Amino acid sequence: MIGQMVVQVKSNSNPCSKAMDGANVLLLGAENVGKSALTVRFLTRRFIGEYGDIESIYSHIDKIDGREISFNIWDSLYPQNCVTPESISDKQLQWADGVILVYSICDRASFDVVRQQVQLIRQSRKMSASAPMIIVGNKRDLQHQRAVSSEEGRLFALSADCSFFEISAAEAYHGVMLVFHELLELIQESRALKKGVIGIKGIVRTVSAVFGKKRVE
Numbered sequence: 270m271i272g273q274m275v276v277q278v279k280s281n282s283n284p285c286s287k288a289m290d291g292a293n294v295l296l297l298g299a300e301n302v303g304k305s306a307l308t309v310r311f312l313t314r315r316f317i318g319e320y321g322d323i324e325s326i327y328s329h330i331d332k333i334d335g336r337e338i339s340f341n342i343w344d345s346l347y348p349q350n351c352v353t354p355e356s357i358s359d360k361q362l363q364w365a366d367g368v369i370l371v372y373s374i375c376d377r378a379s380f381d382v383v384r385q386q387v388q389l390i391r392q393s394r395k396m397s398a399s400a401p402m403i404i405v406g407n408k409r410d411l412q413h414q415r416a417v418s419s420e421e422g423r424l425f426a427l428s429a430d431c432s433f434f435e436i437s438a439a440e441a442y443h444g445v446m447l448v449f450h451e452l453l454e455l456i457q458e459s460r461a462l463k464k465g466v467i468g469i470k471g472i473v474r475t476v477s478a479v480f481g482k483k484r485v486e
């Protein structure tokens with residue numbers, strides 16, 4: 270269970286505090302889908318192959334459009350072979366400003382886990398029902414082992430009001446970067462909406478969502 274796992278806090282980040290100008294990002298998904306690979310790719314731009322089994326929270330300052338943004342990234346461990354309400358802790362949901370749910374395109378069971386986790390989060394009162402979520406199909410380089418089509422992933426994301434990406438953490442940094450930057454943008458829009466301020470991009474997104482044409486990558 271998550272409560273019994275070691276949580277490493279790096280760079281003096283406090284897992285219970287919200288970032289001032291940035292975002293707390295929670296990575297979820299089944300085991301072996303590449304959550305750590307995505308995190309390490311974003312932090313270091315590298316793919317190192319093997320990552321171990323330690324649950325960690327990383328702090329990372331990124332420069333986006335000349336502004337410094339602080340990311341706190343919780344790389345979770347998937348605790349069980351089946352999803353139960355306990356598999357995502359209240360603490361994780363209260364902490365997170367946005368969630369990245371990762372499955373492997375070669376592993377149908379991992380796609381099912383993401384579907385169940387999206388449902389659990391949407392039903393949870395610990396996180397806002399409109400909290401930004403991105404669904405990521407990882408291991409796109411393994412086309413010959415594909416078990417979940419892009420279309421299926423995209424359609425599910427659309428139905429769950431989530432953004433969608435298919436990437437390969439092994440092959441490239443760019444796709445991984447786009448995932449984190451998109452989530453940051455969604456988090457900032459969601460904050461602006463709560464304050465009653467919304468930019469042009471936010472208006473386009475809202476209008477698109479209302480007319481069923483929400484942008485899905």
Ligand SMILES: Nc1nc2c(ncn2[C@@H]2O[C@H](COP(=O)(O)OP(=O)(O)OP(=O)(O)O)[C@@H](O)[C@H]2O)c(=O)[nH]1
Binds near residue numbers: 303307
């Ligand atoms: N081919 C390929 N392998 C990948 C990719 N991303 C991760 N892997 C491999 O998949 C395995 C699992 O990656 P991890 O990042 O440890 O997966 P995880 O989801 O953090 O796994 P847990 O720690 O068990 O929760 C490792 O052997 C990685 O090298 C990818 O995009 N393509």
